[in-house]
Amino acid sequence: SMKKLELDMPVPDIELPATDNQRFSLSELKGKHVVLYFYPKDSTPGCTIEGQNFRDYYDEFKKLKAEIYGVSKDNLKSHENFKAEQCFPFELISDRDGKLCELFDVIKEKSLYGKKYLGIERSTFIIDKQGLLRKEFRGVKVDGHVQQVLAALKSL
Secondary structure: OOOOOOOOOEOOOOEEEEOOOEEEEHHHHOOOEEEEEEOOOOOOHHHHHHHHHHHHOHHHHHHOOEEEEEEEOOOHHHHHHHHHHHOOOOEEEEOOOOHHHHHOOOEEEEEEOOEEEEEEOOEEEEEOOOOEEEEEEOOOOOOOHHHHHHHHHHOO
């Protein structure tokens, strides 16, 4: 298991597949801020609204030289469908074996109908142009979240 990430530390380079035949690689994104938002599952209500909010503010993020990526464990086919249905202007990363989830420590015990299971806790991270982890938002509530992320980016 990798060393736990802490604020102002460099984020290790993990390469993963993303939508639109992209390979997500942090080292190739130097010079841009990167917003990584982890969400539980494609096409579920909260995840859909969160993605729509990032979509609707996308131009604001671009002005701040920030690239947005959504991350879940869904496969690429599921991601492509979700992206197309919602017209997301950013890519979705497929973290099938949970490498990125583990690095950012977003897998938490959750419960549904009294059953306990491990799943992704909604979380967002800002990585700066030098590749350092600068902000983390954990246990995210969708409402107002995108505005919080924009404000944090502006303060960097």
